[in-house]
Amino acid sequence: MARNKRAIPEINAGSMADIAFLLLIFFLVTTTMDVDKGINRKLPAWDEEEQVDPPKLKQKNIFTVLVNSNDQLLVEDEYLSLDQLRRKAKEFIDNNGDGSCEYCRGLRNPESSVNPGKAIISLQNDRGTSYDMYIRVQNELVAAYTELRDELANRMYGKNFEDCGADAKKFIKEVYPQFLSEAEPLNLG
Amino acid sequence: MGHLVKKKKKELPPVSTASLPDIVFMLLFFFMVTTVMREVDLKVENTKPKATEIQKLERKSLVTYLYVGAPKSKYQSLVGTEPRVQLNDKFANISDVGPFVIEEREAINEAERPLMTVSIKADKRVKMGIITDIKQELRKAQALKINYSSTPAASADDIYKDY
Numbered sequence: 587m588a589r590n591k592r593a594i595p596e597i598n599a600g601s602m603a604d605i606a607f608l609l610l611i612f613f614l615v616t617t618t619m620d621v622d623k624g625i626n627r628k629l630p631a632w633d634e635e636e637q638v639d640p641p642k643l644k645q646k647n648i649f650t651v652l653v654n655s656n657d658q659l660l661v662e663d664e665y666l667s668l669d670q671l672r673r674k675a676k677e678f679i680d681n682n683g684d685g686s687c688e689y690c691r692g693l694r695n696p697e698s699s700v701n702p703g704k705a706i707i708s709l710q711n712d713r714g715t716s717y718d719m720y721i722r723v724q725n726e727l728v729a730a731y732t733e734l735r736d737e738l739a740n741r742m743y744g745k746n747f748e749d750c751g752a753d754a755k756k757f758i759k760e761v762y763p764q765f766l767s768e769a770e771p772l773n774l775g
Numbered sequence: 776m777g778h779l780v781k782k783k784k785k786e787l788p789p790v791s792t793a794s795l796p797d798i799v800f801m802l803l804f805f806f807m808v809t810t811v812m813r814e815v816d817l818k819v820e821n822t823k824p825k826a827t828e829i830q831k832l833e834r835k836s837l838v839t840y841l842y843v844g845a846p847k848s849k850y851q852s853l854v855g856t857e858p859r860v861q862l863n864d865k866f867a868n869i870s871d872v873g874p875f876v877i878e879e880r881e882a883i884n885e886a887e888r889p890l891m892t893v894s895i896k897a898d899k900r901v902k903m904g905i906i907t908d909i910k911q912e913l914r915k916a917q918a919l920k921i922n923y924s925s926t927p928a929a930s931a932d933d934i935y936k937d938y
Contacts, residue, residue, distance in 0.1 A: 602796035610803045617810035622832040622894060624924040632914040669935040713904035717897050720906070721824040721923055722934050728828040729931070770907075 625724055630767075647699050649678045649707045653723055655714025668722060675730035679705045679762065689738055689761050702734075702762050710769040731764050738762065819844035819861050824899040825928035832922055837891050839879040839918075841872065843905060844898030858901040860909065869908045873916040880918065896924040 651671070652660040659666045661674055681698040682690035690702060699705035707727055711720055735747040735758050743754055750758065821844050832838055842861035846854050850866075859866050862875045880891055893913055897906060913921060928934050 599793075599796065603792070603799055606796050606799035606803055610799060610806065613803065613806045613810065617806065622835075622838065622922075622924060623829040623927060624832065624894060624922040625826055625828055626830050626892075626920070626922050629910060629914050629919040629921060631919060632911075632917070669931075672931075711903050713902065713907065715903040716899070717901045717903060717906055718824045718899035720903050721826055721899070721925055724923070725826040725828050725925075725934060732828055 625721065625728060627724070627766075643706065644700075646683070646697055647704045647706060649675060649699070649705065651707065651709045651723065651727070653709075653711040653715045653719060655712040657716055657719040659723070668726065671723065671726045672730050672733070675707060675727055676734055678707075679730060680734055681705070687761065689741075706765040706767055708767050708769060727766055728764075731762060734762050735759075815840075815842070815861070815864055817842065817847070817861070818850055818864075818866065819846055819859060820898045820900070821896060822899050823896065823924055823926045825933060826923075826925040827928050827931055827934065829925055829927055830922075832892060832894060834890070837883060837887060838922075839876060839891065839893050840896055841893060841909065842896050843901055843909065845900070858898070858905050860905070869905070869912060872909055872912040876913060876916045876918045890920075891918065892920045892922050893918050894922045894924050 650660075650662060654660070659668060659671060661671060662678075666674065677693065678699055679702050680690050680692035681695055681700075682692040682702070683694055683696055683698060683700040685694065687701045687703070692698075709723065709727065711723075732747070738758055738761060739745060739747040739750050739754065742758075743750055747755065747758055819842050821842060843858060844861075845856055845858050846866070854866050860869060860872060861867065862871060867875070876893060880888055883891055895906070895909065910921070913919070
């Protein structure tokens, strides 16, 4: 009788921690923590037939940025270094030549864009441009828009664009829409 | 008196380690939930460019990755040194990008297909020619939402230097 009464010995849980550590280390090694980040862009839809009648744009509303195969910048027909690009782009977008943008604080230069809704940045690169340079230029141009949007958001709501509510964001996007067009690359060398 | 003597003899009980497995399991689950399994074996060089205007990619299940770069040295004898596209685990031609993206899109639930993003993970040393060709392929495949994968730069000056 006594034999039957004997309880089954408890399983030793002391090694549980070791097993769990082993699993933990396995997952640490096989997984990646890096969150994917990058510059979001939207490509234009593909058109089979050539555009018969391309929309007519005034030259003063286009901000041309050319990057050659030596990673040099030509902005509005003048040679520019990368750290000047952001300021130039901001001046161009915020210019407000016709005065229709009441939130802009531009210089109102008659030779530059009429208002942010019409201002288009045109980026053209060479096939030999390095990807690094291309991303830097893209980054600067996006940064120009971000800075303008942030400045407006701070003036109106006292916070950055990213922290604004959906309505405020929509409004600011209407004031400063992002027009960044990319032309087919050249092969100038 | 007997009472007092007994009390003095009592030692500090050892810290219980019974909850250690629970703590470790908690950590384990945290890592399992927050991380993603390394999906592909990178066969191309991949140093991402730096940028400041970056956005996080949400919803990993809707993201398709394209790797572009010069083949790593151990593959150079097979495929050469020119930058190549890597789709999943193998080298591919640029013309394979379109069908690959379409196939990936088919796998996504229909309602969410327009939200699909193609993340271009290109090495910063590649030239724009190959990137442009890929972009044309993506346009033809109607995969218009793209993301140029880059690493966050500390400040804008970080971007201007060594240019």
